[in-house]
Amino acid sequence: MTFWKSLFAAPGTPAAAGRPREKEILLAEKPYRNGETQQIYFSTSRDIDLYELEELCLAVGWARRPHRKVRKAIENSFLVVSLWLERGAQRRLIGFARATSDHAFNATLWDVVVHPEFQGQGLGKTLMDQIIRELRQQDISNITLFADPQVIGFYQQMGFLTDPEGIKGMFWYPR
Numbered sequence: 177m178t179f180w181k182s183l184f185a186a187p188g189t190p191a192a193a194g195r196p197r198e199k200e201i202l203l204a205e206k207p208y209r210n211g212e213t214q215q216i217y218f219s220t221s222r223d224i225d226l227y228e229l230e231e232l233c234l235a236v237g238w239a240r241r242p243h244r245k246v247r248k249a250i251e252n253s254f255l256v257v258s259l260w261l262e263r264g265a266q267r268r269l270i271g272f273a274r275a276t277s278d279h280a281f282n283a284t285l286w287d288v289v290v291h292p293e294f295q296g297q298g299l300g301k302t303l304m305d306q307i308i309r310e311l312r313q314q315d316i317s318n319i320t321l322f323a324d325p326q327v328i329g330f331y332q333q334m335g336f337l338t339d340p341e342g343i344k345g346m347f348w349y350p351r
């Protein structure tokens with residue numbers, strides 16, 4: 177983990193200035209086999225193993241992305257949130273999302289994902305609730321995202337509106 181830690185900005189460095197403080201919250205605890213317990217944690221740590229994140233994204237069918245660009249995207253995000261399943265000494269990344277922001281008015285959410293094995297259990301909603309809570313704590317009130325067509329209903333349940341007051345998302349791509 178030390179190697180990964182060294183890839184991200186430490187608190188106090190310019191890239192970390194003005195960002196929310198890192199935190200970890202125990203969301204659920206339930207018994208597992210052999211009397212062991214398993215816990216699900218929400219975290220805002222940037223200490224994310226890029227191979228684990230890649231595995232999570234591939235599990236939902238997203239395209240592979242170069243690690244150096246993913247690392248840069250994480251470094252430059254305003255908020256990085258994740259969900260972890262902890263069982264004994266093992267810790268597994270099961271959910272992720274990040275937000276970019278102007279630190280004042282606007283934030284945009286990216287890469288919202290829950291591992292297929294854990295979907296349909298309310299974790300996506302928990303992830304979204306926690307991101308919105310974190311952003312609201314920073315007094316950011318305009319939260320936007322780009323929804324794939326099959327998840328519009330999911331975001332609508334979280335209170336997101338499509339094309340409010342006729343506003344359209346517009347995109348420019350290199351030709």
Ligand SMILES: CC(C)(COP(=O)(O)OP(=O)(O)OC[C@H]1O[C@@H](n2cnc3c(N)ncnc32)[C@H](O)[C@@H]1OP(=O)(O)O)[C@@H](O)C(=O)NCCC(=O)NCCS
Nearest residue numbers: 236289290295296297298299300301323324326327329330
């Ligand atoms: C979208 C995603 C994050 C949802 O996570 P999840 O853990 O399965 O969602 P939850 O179990 O918390 O669902 C919360 C509510 O949203 C609903 N919901 C979940 N996925 C939905 C979908 N695709 N369309 C409409 N409603 C959906 C659930 O039925 C649930 O409703 P309920 O509270 O009335 O029971 C997850 O399916 C995922 O990672 N998908 C692949 C990656 C992806 O497409 N990300 C979005 C990119 S824009």
